[in-house]
Amino acid sequence: MFASEGRKKALTVVLMVAPFVIVYLIVFAYPVYKMFALSFTNAPLIGDGQWVGFDNYIKLFSQKLFYTSMWNTGYFVLLSAVPNTLIGLALALMVVRLEGRLQSLVLVLFFIPYILPVSVVTTIWKWVLDQQFGIAQNVIQLFTGHPVSVFRDPIWAMPMVAFVTIWWTNGFNLLLFIAALKNIPKDYYEAAALDGASRLQAFRRITWPLIWPVTTLVLTLQLILQLKIFDQIYLLTEGGPFNSTYVLLLLVYREGFRLSHGGAASAIAVILFLIIVAASVLQYQLLRVRRAS
Known part of the structure; x- marks a missing residue:
């Protein structure tokens, strides 16, 4: 009887996990x-190729454009990942002080760009920044x-x-930080005020430590997303x-879709994949150590 129930539970677990x-x-x-697998072949864009070992990687590391793309990708991450996180946090600290419909209206205004297609976003900013008539x-x-x-x-x-x-993307970060800030009990701030703590001290001792997990999440997501920059470029x-502004995914597009070098494009994609995994794990671990300390 017990064995039958155990098998039923195991079958239920398997059926629930199987779709995922x-x-x-x-x-x-x-x-x-x-x-x-394709990165070790000379495959075209569509179809299999012959095994060439590390030839794609050797050719890749001998190309100046590859190093340029690596540098530009890192430069873009530096310009966007941390500033995007800090701006989202700063806006959240201001918006969370609003109440009722005014707060909802401001959140909607900040989030609207995030739901726009990238083609619409780039068209808007091409017009706004146009050399002749851009406002x-x-x-x-x-x-x-x-x-x-x-x-x-x-x-x-x-x-x-x-x-x-x-x-374009800051509205999502803003919502994450707003959710984190609203989860902080107001009693903490009331107790800090009774102890004579300033706003800066309350932020350093209460807000910052409690929203650090969300900050870690936002930074990690930003790092992954910005390393994969392609559409805007x-x-x-x-x-x-x-x-x-030549970045790694643009190099993948060039090798794969323009030159029909599927094996070379796969090699670049493998390198980008490993960079994203290594950078994400390293950043997450460093942020966890920072939180623990």
Whole structure:
């Protein structure tokens, strides 16, 4: 009897877990395996190729464009990941003080860009930053003294792509931080006020430690998302000018879809995959150590 009940429970567990396992194997595990396998072949975009060992990796590490793409990807992450997190936190600290419909309205206004397609976002900012009639050129002229074609200038291009990305995606970070801040009991702040703590002291001793897990999550998500930058670059600059915004996924697109080098594209994708895994694990562990200390 007990054995029969045990088998029923085991069967129930298997039936509940099986759909997830099947989807995981089909959608994630098999494509990752195929990516690694193709990276050791000379396969075209569609179809299998012959085994070439590490030739794709050797050729890749001899290309100047690969190192340029690596540098540009890291530069973009530096310009976007941490600033996006800090801006989201700063906005959340201000918005959480609002109440009722006003808070809801402000949240909606900040979140609307996040639900827009990337094509719409890039079209908007191409118009806003246009050298001839863009309304943002008045602000740019305060710093430069003259209009600038920001997406055709090697100095301005990557920072402006990062700016557009932050504007587009920050609403999601804002919601995460708002949820974290609302979960902090108000009693903590009332007790701190009775002890004479200032707002800065309350933030350092109460708010910051309690929202640190969410901060860790946001930073990790931002790191992963920004390492995979492609859409904004492709639509705003196409990797130019002078390859100043050429990133790793754009190199994958070039090798795979333009040159039909599926094996070489897979090798680049493998390297990017390993970078994302290593950077994410390292960052998460460092943030956990920071929280524990």
